[in-house]
Amino acid sequence: MGATAAAGRRIFGRVDRLHHGVAVLGQRVDLVGVPPGTPGTGSASAGRTWSGSRAYGERGNPACIHAKRASVGPDLPRAIMRGMDPTQDKAGSAGGSGLPALPEDWERCLAVAAHPDDIEYGTACAVARWTAQGKQVSYLLATRGEAGIDGLHPDRAAPLREAEERAGARQVGVETVEFLDHRDGVVEYGLGLRREIVRAMRRHRPEIVVSGAFTVRMIGGITNQADHRAVGLAALDAARDAGNRWIFPELADEGLEPWNGIRMVCIAGPEQPTHGVDVTGEPLERGIASLEAHAEYTKALGAGAFEPRPFLTWATGMGGSALGVESAVLFDVHQLIPDGPPPWV
Numbered sequence: 001m002g003a004t005a006a007a008g009r010r011i012f013g014r015v016d017r018l019h020h021g022v023a024v025l026g027q028r029v030d031l032v033g034v035p036p037g038t039p040g041t042g043s044a045s046a047g048r049t050w051s052g053s054r055a056y057g058e059r060g061n062p063a064c065i066h067a068k069r070a071s072v073g074p075d076l077p078r079a080i081m082r083g084m085d086p087t088q089d090k091a092g093s094a095g096g097s098g099l100p101a102l103p104e105d106w107e108r109c110l111a112v113a114a115h116p117d118d119i120e121y122g123t124a125c126a127v128a129r130w131t132a133q134g135k136q137v138s139y140l141l142a143t144r145g146e147a148g149i150d151g152l153h154p155d156r157a158a159p160l161r162e163a164e165e166r167a168g169a170r171q172v173g174v175e176t177v178e179f180l181d182h183r184d185g186v187v188e189y190g191l192g193l194r195r196e197i198v199r200a201m202r203r204h205r206p207e208i209v210v211s212g213a214f215t216v217r218m219i220g221g222i223t224n225q226a227d228h229r230a231v232g233l234a235a236l237d238a239a240r241d242a243g244n245r246w247i248f249p250e251l252a253d254e255g256l257e258p259w260n261g262i263r264m265v266c267i268a269g270p271e272q273p274t275h276g277v278d279v280t281g282e283p284l285e286r287g288i289a290s291l292e293a294h295a296e297y298t299k300a301l302g303a304g305a306f307e308p309r310p311f312l313t314w315a316t317g318m319g320g321s322a323l324g325v326e327s328a329v330l331f332d333v334h335q336l337i338p339d340g341p342p343p344w345v
């Protein structure tokens with residue numbers, strides 16, 4: 001482990017204690033011994049396309065697709081279950097090696113996070129790239145992060161952190177930032193949280209959802225934070241719930257029809273990333289500005305905790321090495337709607 005890695009462990013240890021940094025953890029692939037292209041890391045091609053449009057599942061109720069997938073059981077390799085072809089390794093990589101590039105043939109994204117600044121530790125760089133392409137990205141946060149500053153009462157921290165989140169979002173072209181008003185630090189996974197996220201999904205009608213790792217350990221073996229686990233898993237589950245009118249039927253009474261157009265749920269900070277987004281250049285610069293918007297919060301972390309520029313440059317540089325580009329943000333992609341016919345046809 002070199003000096004950079006050692007520094008990384010120190011800084012991530014701090015992240016862990018302070019329960020932030022969901023997104024950026026996705027870049028630490030070199031510290032977890034998962035070289036690009038390792039079998040089982042899902043380094044399959046995202047570039048493969050089939051001539052037919054989403055031929056199975058009627059592009060319909062995600063629960064139906066789930067049933068069909070489940071019916072073929074766990075014998076299919078993980079990558080095939082995701083609608084990808086593991087034999088096409090590297091074909092979709094942005095840089096010709098390593099992980100494939102995340103598909104970008106979509107228009108609307110909803111990013112779901114637990115706290116202000118979770119998105120800004122890396123994912124915001126990808127958001128900047130997407131909004132520059134003309135895509136629409138909205139943020140949904142479970143809390144206002146009011147428990148994140150030790151020396152500031154939650155009543156005062158909440159509006160401060162909300163303001164910083166909105167300012168950071170604007171730096172990457174995001175105008176819509178919504179809060180669910182859960183209490184910071186004690187967010188519980190459950191039907192209530194899923195329902196709230198479904199409600200937002202049916203209003204925003206995203207084609208992709210971005211959220212954070214919900215495993216006990218994140219990339220690098222770091223112990224994940226409780227709110228992150230609850231929100232990330234609820235976001236994944238809600239992406240399927242959103243398309244089923246018989247789950248949370250009360251939402252239909254609010255005029256919210258099912259939305260079954262979510263193709264992918266992209267998880268930041270996973271132990272095994274499957275795809276990357278090239279953020280070299282301007283997207284990284286915008287992402288740095290987005291994190292810099294959390295000035296009061298990062299100041300409260302103490303001197304040297306997170307200098308946005310060196311930190312994000314370092315972190316996205318690690319992601320870039322996995323994607324074959326200078327700077328990248330990595331995700332574990334759950335593909336809810338396959339891009340083509342089933343691989344067994």
Ligand SMILES: [Zn+2]
Pocket residue numbers: 019020021022114115118225228
């Ligand atoms: Zn957080």
